[in-house]
Amino acid sequence: MxxxxxxxxxxxxxxxxxxxxxxxxxxxxxxxxxxxxxxxxxxxxxxxxxxxxxxxxxxxxxxxxxxxxxxxxxxxxxxxxxxxxYTMFNTKPVGKYHLQVCTTTPCWLRGSDDIVQACKNTAGIGHFGETSADGLFTLTEVECLGACVNAPMMQINDDYYEDLDGARTQALLNDLKAGKPLPPAGSTTGRKASAPASGQTTLLPANDPAE
Ligand code: FES
Known part of the structure; x- marks a missing residue:
């Protein structure tokens, strides 16, 4: 393990x-x-x-x-x-990028299995707790990280990457393998913070009598 x-x-x-x-x-x-x-x-x-x-x-x-x-x-x-x-402390060496995938219910319902699979496939890791042969990635399963509103998500080192799917996870890891720096933290779909994924739904200018 x-x-x-x-x-x-x-x-x-x-x-x-x-x-x-x-x-x-x-x-x-x-x-x-x-x-x-x-x-x-x-x-x-x-x-x-x-x-x-x-x-x-x-x-x-x-x-x-x-x-x-x-x-x-x-x-x-x-x-x-x-x-x-605490999972934030690592008592064994980890890779340069520590992939901590949340698999608790909200993230699981939103597709965390795809995130885990993309991590395994792209990093070349077989099981949770392993480090890739190149020493670049370690994959860890974690419980809820408190970002359920933008599920599914994973933490890489200190940062949260949210609204993930398999393809975006693969692209992110491929960029890291190519030597690119970590992208800005947050939603990977461009969602602003935890605003509705479909865009603003209330307080629209058309409904505002002051407009
Ligand atoms: S269930 Fe994944 S962040 Fe809460």
């Missing part, structure tokens, strides 16, 4: 770099002494982003979780529990 070809191995040591250290201090500062654990998710996110910045893969090696535990003065198991609970 795990990544077919991990882009990298578990490092023996992890320390915050200058950028991360500044962010960590800012994250911990609001909490009183003895309550630094409240910053745990922020610190894990900082560590994962450092991995992405320095290695190209946004994940949390055990050494990073242990470092966060030591920094916050808690047992490592408390950090492992948190890191393995």
């Amino acid at each position: 795990s990544n077919q070809q991990a882009p990298q191995q578990e490092p023996q040591h992890f320390a915050f770099d200058e950028i991360s250290e500044a962010a960590a201090r800012k994250a911990i500062a609001p909490y009183p002494e003895g309550r630094e654990i409240s910053a745990v998710k922020t610190l894990l996110d900082i560590a994962q982003r450092q991995m992405a910045r320095t290695t190209g893969s946004a994940w949390l090696p055990r050494a990073a979780m242990d470092m966060v535990a030591a920094r916050l003065g808690v047992a490592p198991i408390r950090i492992y529990e948190i890191a393995t609970f």
Whole structure:
């Protein structure tokens, strides 16, 4: 089930770099002494982003979780529990583009099976949890990401891509394979935010007595 070809191995040591250290201090500062654990998710996110910045893969090696535990003065198991609970934290290496496809009921009813299939076919991935042989894509199944109104959708790294279908998913991934940058986030059909897909249906100028 795990990544077919991990882009990298578990490092023996992890320390915050200058950028991360500044962010960590800012994250911990609001909490009183003895309550630094409240910053745990922020610190894990900082560590994962450092991995992405320095290695190209946004994940949390055990050494990073242990470092966060030591920094916050808690047992490592408390950090492992948190890191393995939230899908936003990756405890194994992921590809450059982490494809997180929502398959919860609203997205499923709107065609998430097609999105999953397009991801598998285009990225060359057989199962959820795998990374493509070129290290470019990792496919993960996630629960509702709160964008049901523009279902079906998937998250790629930090961004949401909505109103997807199989063809648009394939085109998007082919562009990434060709080296193009991620397109602007949001609806892939041009829908404005979560406005009606058929266009404006109320408060039309023809119905407005002031017009
Ligand atoms: S069900 Fe997919 S975003 Fe809510």
